[in-house]
Amino acid sequence: MIGDIKDCAMLNNGLKIPWLGFGVFKISDGQEVEQAVKYALEAGYRSIDTAAAYRNERGVGKAIQESGIPREDVFLTTKLWNEDQRNKRTLKAFEESLERLGTEYVDLYLIHWPVKGFYQETWKAMEEIYQSGRAKSIGVSNFLVHHLEDILPDSQVVPAVNQIEFHPFLIQPKLLKFCQEHQIQVEAWSPLMQGQIITEPNVQKLAEKYHKTPAQITLRWDLQHEVVTIPKSTRSSRIAENAQIFDFELSQEDMNALDALDQGKRIGPDPDNFNF
Ligand SMILES: NC(=O)c1ccc[n+]([C@@H]2O[C@H](COP(=O)([O-])OP(=O)(O)OC[C@H]3O[C@@H](n4cnc5c(N)ncnc54)[C@H](OP(=O)(O)O)[C@@H]3O)[C@@H](O)[C@H]2O)c1
Known part of the structure; x- marks a missing residue:
């Protein structure tokens, strides 16, 4: 059982990633993101997920440095933005x-989206970055099975992670299975459906049953699917709440009940049809 906030998944290159991380999408650079990351580190999170596109990397970096926690004790992820793929400036970006x-390094560098016509070549540049040692692992985000099939045959490095939209309304079982079979760790973005899962009656029922909150039920469901999860909040109470998911276990029956909510429903863009 995953029973401690320090527990980690093992990536396909032997690197360890905490099962629980902290996402910082839509948190402004400067004081807001510095405060949020500070709350997260104080609550025991040791993994932070940012992206060039979030425009808050400076604040994230500053908060980690000022925390006094050694750099090697924090798992730091950032992502390559689409425009930089189109302009073939992966190394520069x-x-x-x-x-x-x-x-001097990140723990995980991800291709943010599979930009049509570019992502295969981008993966080669990602491999170069990996070989340089300045990204301890490399991976992808928003890749469907056919995107992965496009890069795998020619790759020297199998993506360590695929970060995808994942919550009880969007499970994508075939993609999950494909990733598991290829030792690609799945990581959930918008694990709380950007807050919408909180009002789902079936999730609320389970929250009552386990004396937990709907957010905790949903995040625990991620862990029991062996999916790394990275909820976001700017509020210290919710940041702490979202980390209290290591002291209970959902029964198989209740896992199945949550799985049954799957409707293939996205709240974010479709990786086969995005225009940014
Ligand atoms: N790779 C990609 O393309 C991609 C796309 C989207 C997101 N991501 C990553 O995934 C992370 C998480 O996704 P997300 O930020 O979209 O959404 P999320 O984590 O599913 O949900 C965040 C929303 O839920 C609210 N919330 C958080 N904890 C709560 C709780 N315990 N009870 C009630 N409401 C709660 C937050 O509000 P407050 O802040 O007001 O608490 C916020 O509005 C992002 O921050 C980012 O790092 C990646």
């Missing part, structure tokens, strides 16, 4: 992210 984060 990576350098710029490192500079903004104020660090």
Whole structure:
């Protein structure tokens, strides 16, 4: 059982990623993100997920440095933005992210979206970054099975992670199975459906049963699916609440009940049809 906030998944290159991380999408750079990351680190999170596109890498880096926690004890993820793929500036964009984060390496560097016509070539540049040692692992985000099939045959490095939209309304079982079979760790973005899951009656019922909150039920469901999860909040009470998911276990029957909510419903863009 995953029973401690320090517990980690093992990536396909032997690197460990905490099962629980902290997402910072839509948190402003400067004081807001610095405060949020500070709350998360104080609550025991040791993994932070940002992206060049979130425009808050500086604040994330500053908060980690000022926390006094050794850099090697924090798992830091950032992502390559689409425009940088189109302009073939992956290596340059990576350098710029490192500079903004104020660090010499990241633990995980992801291709943010599979930009049609570009992502295969981008993966080669990602491999170069990996070989340089400045990204301890590399992966992808929003890749469907056919995107993965496009890059795997020619790759020297199998993506360590695929970060995808994942919550009880969107499970994508075939994609999950494909990733598991290829030792690609699945990581859930918008695990709380950007807050919408909280009012789902079946989730609320389970919350009452386990004396937990709807958010905790949903995040625990991620862990029991062996999916790394990265909820976001700016409020210290919710940041702490979302980390209290290691002291209970959902029964198989209740896991199945949550699985039955799957409707293939996205709250974010479709990776086969996005225009940014
Ligand atoms: N790779 C990608 O394309 C991609 C796309 C989207 C997101 N992500 C990553 O995934 C992370 C998480 O996804 P997300 O930020 O979209 O959504 P999320 O984590 O599913 O939900 C965040 C929303 O839920 C609210 N919330 C958080 N904890 C709560 C709780 N315990 N009870 C009630 N409401 C709660 C937050 O409000 P407050 O802040 O007001 O508490 C916020 O509005 C992002 O921050 C980002 O790092 C990646």
